[in-house]
Amino acid sequence: MSYRSKHRQQVHECGQPLCHKIIPINERYCPVHQVKKLAEYRAKKDAYHKSKLGQAIKSQRAKQYDQTERDPQARAFYRTKSWRAVRDATYARDGATCQVCGNVVQDRKVIDHIKPRRLCSPQEALSSANLWTLCYKCHFRKTKLEQIIAKQPNGDNKLAHLDRFWWVKVLREERGKK
Ligand SMILES: [Zn+2]
Numbered sequence: 001m002s003y004r005s006k007h008r009q010q011v012h013e014c015g016q017p018l019c020h021k022i023i024p025i026n027e028r029y030c031p032v033h034q035v036k037k038l039a040e041y042r043a044k045k046d047a048y049h050k051s052k053l054g055q056a057i058k059s060q061r062a063k064q065y066d067q068t069e070r071d072p073q074a075r076a077f078y079r080t081k082s083w084r085a086v087r088d089a090t091y092a093r094d095g096a097t098c099q100v101c102g103n104v105v106q107d108r109k110v111i112d113h114i115k116p117r118r119l120c121s122p123q124e125a126l127s128s129a130n131l132w133t134l135c136y137k138c139h140f141r142k143t144k145l146e147q148i149i150a151k152q153p154n155g156d157n158k159l160a161h162l163d164r165f166w167w168v169k170v171l172r173e174e175r176g177k178k
């Protein structure tokens with residue numbers, strides 16, 4: 001293949017409907033629409049962070065972070081190389097996608113223990129079979145449900161026996177309720 005024909009294949013039209021600007025294949029939008037899309041994305045992100053759910057997620061995350069930092073065992077666990085390795089492997093295995101709703105997950109720190117870490121044996125805590133990638137929203141809902149279940153009689157025992165299929169079903173239902 002000559003350089004020219006190869007080069008010619010590496011372009012496409014701007015992703016904005018009705019804009020037919022020809023741009024390199026590795027860009028999604030022409031410069032004009034790129035700026036527009038970025039502004040839209042930022043506005044959406046801003047609105048989300050100001051929304052009720054956005055605020056609730058933020059405060060739950062801050063609380064969890066504090067709890068982890070205050071618990072010497074948890075703190076040590078999340079700083080181990082073995083945790084980081086299995087976390088990154090899980091994120092890659094899941095294609096950076098929430099395993100409940102299919103959202104893209106940009107933060108690899110939202111790798112969740114299906115059976116909560118505090119109930120896990122050391123092996124289970126590092127087993128990729130007990131880990132999955134969740135988006136902020138699904139992780140928020142799961143954490144809330146975990147807290148409710150933990151308070152029930154025999155709650156921890158119940159929690160320890162809930163598998164990923166149960167969680168997917170319940171979290172998808174919750175998502176439908178909004
Ligand atoms: Zn365009």
Ligand SMILES: [Zn+2]
Nearest residue numbers: 098101135138
């Ligand atoms: Zn999700």
